[in-house]
Amino acid sequence: MLDAVARAAELDTSDQARDALTAVLATCAHCLPPPVRHRHAHRLPGLFEPAIDAYGEPRPLDSTTVIAEVAWRLEVAPERAHQLIAAVLHTLQIQDPDLLADLTAHLRADVIDLLTTPPHHVTSVAPATPAESAREIE
Numbered sequence: 711m712l713d714a715v716a717r718a719a720e721l722d723t724s725d726q727a728r729d730a731l732t733a734v735l736a737t738c739a740h741c742l743p744p745p746v747r748h749r750h751a752h753r754l755p756g757l758f759e760p761a762i763d764a765y766g767e768p769r770p771l772d773s774t775t776v777i778a779e780v781a782w783r784l785e786v787a788p789e790r791a792h793q794l795i796a797a798v799l800h801t802l803q804i805q806d807p808d809l810l811a812d813l814t815a816h817l818r819a820d821v822i823d824l825l826t827t828p829p830h831h832v833t834s835v836a837p838a839t840p841a842e843s844a845r846e847i848e
Contacts, residue, residue: 711805719797733783734798741771741816750809771817773824795825 716727739747744767781791799822802810814822 711801714801714805715798718801719794729784730794731798731801733780734795737776737779737783738771738813738817740769742812743768743816746812746816750812768816771821773821776821776825792825796827799826 712724712727712731715721715731716724719727719730721727721730735750739750742750747768776795777788777791780786780795781788784791784794786794799810799813802813817825
């Protein structure tokens with residue numbers, strides 16, 4: 711799965727792909743009910759467990775929150791976070807449709823539509839500085 715994420719997101723290393731996958735899954739996992747989170751934490755222990763409390767209560771997410779949290783976790787601009795989210799979700803659609811189905815069942819349809827439609831193509835994979843991220847959010 712990491713190789714597919716790296717290709718889809720134009721990342722240079724599997725470590726970058728793992729970071730992107732972890733950030734997206736951990737962020738989106740906030741909306742999942744505890745039994746679903748626990749099931750996926752068991753299946754993907756290296757991705758879910760360190761990043762989420764498998765038994766915490768779910769909270770609703772909107773696309774702005776998901777993009778902002780992934781941008782914060784990865785220290786990238788929101789536009790790059792959006793592209794990484796779309797790449798991860800696209801990869802899940804192909805490689806782990808059950809996990810994607812669980813995520814999409816608990817996110818609103820408009821959120822899924824926005825998150826799976828990447829913004830215009832971004833080629834830079836270098837993280838933005840905190841100052842650059844702050845300017846882009848303003």
